[in-house]
Amino acid sequence: MGNSKSNTKPKVKKVPLKGMMDNVMEQFNSAADHINLHPNIRKILSITNNEILVNFPVKMDSGEVEVFTGYRVQHNGALGPYKGGLRYHATVDLDAARALAMWMTWKTSLAGLPYGGAKGGIKIDPALYSENELERITRRFTFALADNIGPEHDIPAPDVNTNSQTMAWIADTYMSTRPPAQRTANQHVVTGKPDGSGGLEGRDRATGFGVYLTIKFWAEKNNMDLNGKKFIVQGFGNVGYWASHFLEKDGAKLVGVQDAQGSIENQDGLNVEDLFKYNESNKGTIVNYSDSKPVEKGEFFSIDCDICIPAALGNQITKKNAPNIKAKLIAEGANGPTNVEGEKILKDRGIFIIPDILCNSGGVIGSYFEWLQNRSGEIWHLEEVMEKLTKKLNGSFNKVYDYSEREGIDMRTAAFCIAIERIEKAYVQRGIFP
Numbered sequence: 001m002g003n004s005k006s007n008t009k010p011k012v013k014k015v016p017l018k019g020m021m022d023n024v025m026e027q028f029n030s031a032a033d034h035i036n037l038h039p040n041i042r043k044i045l046s047i048t049n050n051e052i053l054v055n056f057p058v059k060m061d062s063g064e065v066e067v068f069t070g071y072r073v074q075h076n077g078a079l080g081p082y083k084g085g086l087r088y089h090a091t092v093d094l095d096a097a098r099a100l101a102m103w104m105t106w107k108t109s110l111a112g113l114p115y116g117g118a119k120g121g122i123k124i125d126p127a128l129y130s131e132n133e134l135e136r137i138t139r140r141f142t143f144a145l146a147d148n149i150g151p152e153h154d155i156p157a158p159d160v161n162t163n164s165q166t167m168a169w170i171a172d173t174y175m176s177t178r179p180p181a182q183r184t185a186n187q188h189v190v191t192g193k194p195d196g197s198g199g200l201e202g203r204d205r206a207t208g209f210g211v212y213l214t215i216k217f218w219a220e221k222n223n224m225d226l227n228g229k230k231f232i233v234q235g236f237g238n239v240g241y242w243a244s245h246f247l248e249k250d251g252a253k254l255v256g257v258q259d260a261q262g263s264i265e266n267q268d269g270l271n272v273e274d275l276f277k278y279n280e281s282n283k284g285t286i287v288n289y290s291d292s293k294p295v296e297k298g299e300f301f302s303i304d305c306d307i308c309i310p311a312a313l314g315n316q317i318t319k320k321n322a323p324n325i326k327a328k329l330i331a332e333g334a335n336g337p338t339n340v341e342g343e344k345i346l347k348d349r350g351i352f353i354i355p356d357i358l359c360n361s362g363g364v365i366g367s368y369f370e371w372l373q374n375r376s377g378e379i380w381h382l383e384e385v386m387e388k389l390t391k392k393l394n395g396s397f398n399k400v401y402d403y404s405e406r407e408g409i410d411m412r413t414a415a416f417c418i419a420i421e422r423i424e425k426a427y428v429q430r431g432i433f434p
Contacts, residue, residue: 019339020099020314026340028102031416034409040432041424045105048098050074052120054144058137061130070141072120072148072156075101078426081152082118083108083364085159086166088134091313092121099314103335104364107357109419111396113368118154126161135169142173149174151188151374157367158192160313163238164199167192188374191367200370202385208242208311209386210362210393211333214354215247215307217397218329222352227251230267230305232327234258235312236279236286239333239360243309244272256295256303259312261285263300264292301325310337311360317342325351332356347410355412357419358400365392 025046032042052072057065071094074082084104097119105117122141126134142149149156158167167190174190175183193199202209219226229252233240236257244254253269259279264270264286271291279286287294295303301317302324310316311333317325322338322345330346330353332338338346338353346353366389373380380388404414 020336021095023315023336023339024099024102027412027416028106028420031413031420034407034413035417035421035424037420037424038428041427044427044432045076045420045423048073048075048101049077049116050148051094051098052145052148053094054141056140056144058133058140060133068122068124068137068141070120070122070144071097072145072154073097073101073118074148074154075117075119076105076423077116078423078430079109079116080114081116081150082154083113083115083367084118084120084157086156086162086170087119087121087159088124088126088161088166089121089313090123090125092123096314097121100335103357105423106416106419107361108364109422110357110400110415111361111365111368111392112422113364115155115364115368118156119159120156121159121162134166138166138169139173142170143177146177149189151186151371155188155367155371156190157363158238160237164192164194164204167199168194168197171197188371191370193370198370198374200366200373200380200385201382202389203366203370204238205242205245206366206385206389207360207363208239208244208333209246209389210365211239211243211309211311211331211359212246212250213362213390213393214359214397215243215309215329215331216250217394217401218331218352218354221401228253229307230255231307231309232256232258232300232303232305233309233311233333234300234316234337235310235334236275237311239363240309240311241272241276241279243311243331243333245276247307248272252307255305256300257286258295258297258300259284259286262287263295263297264289265295265303266292267304307331309333312337315339317346319345322346323349325349327351330354332359335360343412353410353412355400355415358396358411358415361396362389362393365389 054070057067100119101117108115170190175186187198256265301321305327307329308327309331314336317338319341322342400415404411
């Protein structure tokens with residue numbers, strides 16, 4: 001992350017994610033219509049339960065004070081505590097958090113987890129701040145959220161521009177505010193912690209591994225051999241890297257990568273580990289990697305390939321670039337990367353989509369394992385975690401795939417139907433208080 005070098009920092013440029021709520025609501029309503037969801041339950045699920053906005057001051061390395069805005073949106077908790085990531089990005093606002101929280105509700109329900117959905121973060125460009133500043137910002141944000149999060153109430157996790165270190169700071173701050181006798185019992189206030197601080201072995205790769213697995217399961221269903229298949233990845237962070245790592249092991253070839261700074265291509269294949277090391281040593285960007293040629297930003301999705309993995313931000317595949325996509329399969333590593341207009345074009349062109357709430361659900365399943373591990377005081381080893389993850393994702397994939405085949409609908413609508421039906425059942429059985 002960047003260093004604080006002066007008293008004045010550039011203003012964070014607002015990059016709105018237009019239409020994210022429109023997208024998720026259209027997806028929700030389409031599935032709700034298909035299953036004839038009860039109107040009263042549709043009303044409940046169409047809105048968020050709680051929306052928290054906090055403004056908090058932090059002293060910078062220069063001695064100046066900056067005021068930051070943080071958000072936490074809790075969409076629905078019918079199935080259990082709220083669960084979802086915290087992101088540090090210029091696009092963080094209430095609208096984006098609402099849409100992402102809603103997607104988390106469907107994702108946790110689809111995976112059969114005892115969680116509801118939440119999302120949040122801080123409107124910030126972390127590259128503009130030193131490590132010490134980011135620690136103070138994170139700890140102050142945690143304190144500002146106070147009892148709006150908690151191990152049996154709302155459990156954050158890493159997301160865009162946050163990682164295991166961020167989670168360790170949150171856990172330590174939250175535990176420090178509890179009475180001494182209760183501190184260790186609150187370790188599972190967040191998941192995605194480092195291995196040495198209550199984290200789960202394998203949580204770092206769980207999301208990317210899940211993306212790879214869903215591609216593998218789809219390929220098996222469609223008699224596709226991954227060996228020799230070409231794939232492109234938008235976003236070479238945690239998710240993009242691990243998905244690429246596992247696909248390469250199966251013989252697939254990474255031929256294009258895009259990050260926030262630029263895009264590269266090599267139709268003969270980019271070595272995933274070499275590119276990862278270069279990315280780490282090159283200030284977190286793949287730009288100017290020697291074994292590649294640059295690609296114009298707007299041309300990235302038209303690179304010749306079999307599989308496309310959008311693993312960055314939302315609203316990346318739209319009506320503008322969808323007509324030029326050459327991939328046969330889109331595997332959504334990010335949340336909401338394909339908007340409704342773009343998806344319609346892809347479907348008309350016969351391009352298959354593994355929806356985000358299934359494709360990237362390995363992360364929240366891994367988080368659930370970490371949460372269970374912390375609650376019971378157990379320690380699970382990597383092989384055990386990967387085996388459990390594979391079994392859980394295989395069950396989810398088959399359920400969605402079979403539902404879509406049986407009902408004659410796309411996999412996204414099928415996934416939403418399964419997720420919403422589970423929540424509807426909880427409301428029908430429990431009733432509405434009072």
